[in-house]
Amino acid sequence: MRFVDEFRRPELIAKTGDEIRRLADPDRHYRFMEVCGGHTHAIYRFGLKDLLPPNIELVHGPGCPVCVLPMGRIDDGLSMAERPEVIFTAFGDMMRVPGTRGSPLEYKARGMDVRIVYSPADALKLAMANPDRHVMFFAIGFETTAPSTALTLKRAREMDVKNFSVFCNHVTIIPAIRAILDSPDMRLDAFIGPGHVSTVIGCRPYEWIARNEGKPIAVSGFEPLDILQAVVMLLRQLKDGEVKVENQYNRVVPWEGNRAALKAIGEVFQLRPYFEWRGLGFISQSALRIRDEYAAWDAERRFAVPGVRVTDPKAAQCGEVLKGVLKPAQCKLFGKECTPEHPIGALMVSSEGSCAAYYTFEHRKAAVGVPAAGIPAAGIQ
Amino acid sequence: MCLAIPGRIVELLPGDPPLATVEVLGVRRRVDLGLLDEQDPGRLGDWVLIHVGFAMSKISEEYATEQLRLLEALGEAEAAATEVRGYDQEVT
Amino acid sequence: MTGAPRKVRFRDTQVEMAHGAGGKASRRLVEGLFAPILFGSSTEPLGDAAHLSINGTRVAVTTDSFVVRPLRFPGGSIGELAVNGTVNDLAVSGARAVALVVSYVLEAGLATEVLEAEIRAMADAAARAGVMIAGGDTKVVEHGKADGMYITTSGVGRAIPELNISPKRVQVGDQVILSGPIGDHGITILLARGELDLEADLHSDTRSVLPFIEALARAAGDGVHWMRDPTRGGVATSLNELALDCGLAIVIEEEKIPVRDSVRGACELLGLDPLHIANEGQFLAVVARDAAGAALQALHQTPGGECATLLGEIAAQPAGAVVVKTLYGGSRIVDMLVGDPLPRIC
Numbered sequence: 001m002r003f004v005d006e007f008r009r010p011e012l013i014a015k016t017g018d019e020i021r022r023l024a025d026p027d028r029h030y031r032f033m034e035v036c037g038g039h040t041h042a043i044y045r046f047g048l049k050d051l052l053p054p055n056i057e058l059v060h061g062p063g064c065p066v067c068v069l070p071m072g073r074i075d076d077g078l079s080m081a082e083r084p085e086v087i088f089t090a091f092g093d094m095m096r097v098p099g100t101r102g103s104p105l106e107y108k109a110r111g112m113d114v115r116i117v118y119s120p121a122d123a124l125k126l127a128m129a130n131p132d133r134h135v136m137f138f139a140i141g142f143e144t145t146a147p148s149t150a151l152t153l154k155r156a157r158e159m160d161v162k163n164f165s166v167f168c169n170h171v172t173i174i175p176a177i178r179a180i181l182d183s184p185d186m187r188l189d190a191f192i193g194p195g196h197v198s199t200v201i202g203c204r205p206y207e208w209i210a211r212n213e214g215k216p217i218a219v220s221g222f223e224p225l226d227i228l229q230a231v232v233m234l235l236r237q238l239k240d241g242e243v244k245v246e247n248q249y250n251r252v253v254p255w256e257g258n259r260a261a262l263k264a265i266g267e268v269f270q271l272r273p274y275f276e277w278r279g280l281g282f283i284s285q286s287a288l289r290i291r292d293e294y295a296a297w298d299a300e301r302r303f304a305v306p307g308v309r310v311t312d313p314k315a316a317q318c319g320e321v322l323k324g325v326l327k328p329a330q331c332k333l334f335g336k337e338c339t340p341e342h343p344i345g346a347l348m349v350s351s352e353g354s355c356a357a358y359y360t361f362e363h364r365k366a367a368v369g370v371p372a373a374g375i376p377a378a379g380i381q
Numbered sequence: 382m383c384l385a386i387p388g389r390i391v392e393l394l395p396g397d398p399p400l401a402t403v404e405v406l407g408v409r410r411r412v413d414l415g416l417l418d419e420q421d422p423g424r425l426g427d428w429v430l431i432h433v434g435f436a437m438s439k440i441s442e443e444y445a446t447e448q449l450r451l452l453e454a455l456g457e458a459e460a461a462a463t464e465v466r467g468y469d470q471e472v473t
Numbered sequence: 474m475t476g477a478p479r480k481v482r483f484r485d486t487q488v489e490m491a492h493g494a495g496g497k498a499s500r501r502l503v504e505g506l507f508a509p510i511l512f513g514s515s516t517e518p519l520g521d522a523a524h525l526s527i528n529g530t531r532v533a534v535t536t537d538s539f540v541v542r543p544l545r546f547p548g549g550s551i552g553e554l555a556v557n558g559t560v561n562d563l564a565v566s567g568a569r570a571v572a573l574v575v576s577y578v579l580e581a582g583l584a585t586e587v588l589e590a591e592i593r594a595m596a597d598a599a600a601r602a603g604v605m606i607a608g609g610d611t612k613v614v615e616h617g618k619a620d621g622m623y624i625t626t627s628g629v630g631r632a633i634p635e636l637n638i639s640p641k642r643v644q645v646g647d648q649v650i651l652s653g654p655i656g657d658h659g660i661t662i663l664l665a666r667g668e669l670d671l672e673a674d675l676h677s678d679t680r681s682v683l684p685f686i687e688a689l690a691r692a693a694g695d696g697v698h699w700m701r702d703p704t705r706g707g708v709a710t711s712l713n714e715l716a717l718d719c720g721l722a723i724v725i726e727e728e729k730i731p732v733r734d735s736v737r738g739a740c741e742l743l744g745l746d747p748l749h750i751a752n753e754g755q756f757l758a759v760v761a762r763d764a765a766g767a768a769l770q771a772l773h774q775t776p777g778g779e780c781a782t783l784l785g786e787i788a789a790q791p792a793g794a795v796v797v798k799t800l801y802g803g804s805r806i807v808d809m810l811v812g813d814p815l816p817r818i819c
Contacts, residue, residue, distance in 0.1 A: 038383020
């Protein structure tokens, strides 16, 4: 597979692993946060922790748009599915996420019309093919996905498709990173930056992390060589005392971002004054809502949603795991009450949530005495 | 947020919005090219990064090749330095 | 090494779709609800077919239901699945299918030509598989039920004398063989539903695997310790079931997993793992180390078995788990499916 297989070449991976070992100071313990859930998934899928020396610790960040969605918002979306004329559409990632009275898949099992789509464009197409029904698209995602929703809304308006609406839960990545850095328990040395969000926002938005917070950041792709090369970049910066933003994923990420995508976002969306992030609390200017010109396609305005806040059980420590303060296995509910089959918190539901990834890929190794790689044996937390 | 795959434009579809058929290992999907730069639109044979049915960006073959070259060169600088140090020791 | 099935309790208050997906939830339903009531205190691991002795003759019997949408898809249809599926269950349990009986639940309003096409498909598949359809039953339910039709086939067969299959026979050092490329069937069905707007040159791999099992029996006989057909839940689920049943570890090598390009492409696009995707014409065999060479050769010489490959082997640790090793020294645990595999965008 072109532009994929070359970045999985074993001999280059070995070389990059050697370079990492050469650069890492044996007397230092490094904590690098990968912000994006897709990186978390890739790290586990490719077994990359096995290739890092034990003094490099990868901390999983909050970049999982499913994980940070409060249960109340899921209930709001599902309340629309209860209307007989509505076809509820969403990405596959949303289908098993539990609301108070069940997940979208469970609503489907109870007879409501719930369908998976691969693209918001498919949801619009469904609306055009079913004029007597109303298609509601449950939009999630960071800036990577927002432009696609924006273009779809533009097309819906241009074609005056009346039976289509979007329930907008798009969130933005910078406030999440700020929340991490503002957290008093946080001790991070550097960041592996989100590669695909950056195809839209570019690398400039991260400059304050280097300049004001003094942390190096390498915007990284998702193949094994990408992530390992990003680690090399961070180690080099730390060794040389440099602090800057680097673009490891330059074959795809433009430094200035994607102007057309940013323009589409600006035309269709505006920032909400504040939005609740599951586990992180209310964050101002961190989420998108649909502009007034597109109100007719805004599901929140077309349908009255309950808007009830649902708090997580006190015992669930999703917030601390999201911020990387706790490892998944350190949450009291992990592996017992909370498993991928019976998730209590969203970090266990989404396959890229730290807890689900850890559970699926690592937990069983640890349970039988194989030490999880990348975590220092001498309990430095 | 993060699942985006490289694919090749194998067919440009007429009309507006600008759509194309993009192929990944023989699997074909209609993809919207509306997020690509108007100044540098998608052409037949171009490689693009696909996310939820939209092309997010074109893939630069040049940068990809350069990146692999850099990685291949890893360890060579170190090896060269070791060799030089070896000569120094021999001479002194 | 014996592995009695773990004590499992079924606590769910209602049946969910996940219980039919062939993964963890299905296993819990069967082990926690059905097995204790129907099989009492038996500690025999649950297999693909039941082997019984009737007046000294070893006989195998099994049953399977077929629920698929759409009814027809590239490479086959529900009728073919219904025949091959049961023939295969018997085959991987170590038995040669002799006869099937079939029961149809038909939806009122189903077009006769659709029904006739499936009956013909079953007749053809049975002829190809060398099995007789001995009888059957039909029921009709109201329009809106049965997705057109549901088919259940039950099969009876004769135990293949050279074979003695049981997870208890699996030992450290045994080799894991896979018959061919994975994911063809599941991805074909996913694409055929038309919801994802993907096109590929792919078809279901549905076929009888009996000829391969017979070749294995002749070449390796007693050296074949375990077999399974990785249908719903894929290779990952079948191997996890074995790991739990025998209490050992299964270590497979990523680059040995055979996947067609188009299956790989679809899985990458949708964020799916080929190891979790259903197959309808493949099987896994765990074979004693010294018999593996002969086993592979026999498969390669059987038409349709050219792609059979060595996937990995049985190890002692991590017990009860399936580990995939990458070419460059990384590894990951592959778990059983929780519910149906869902496409993802994150």
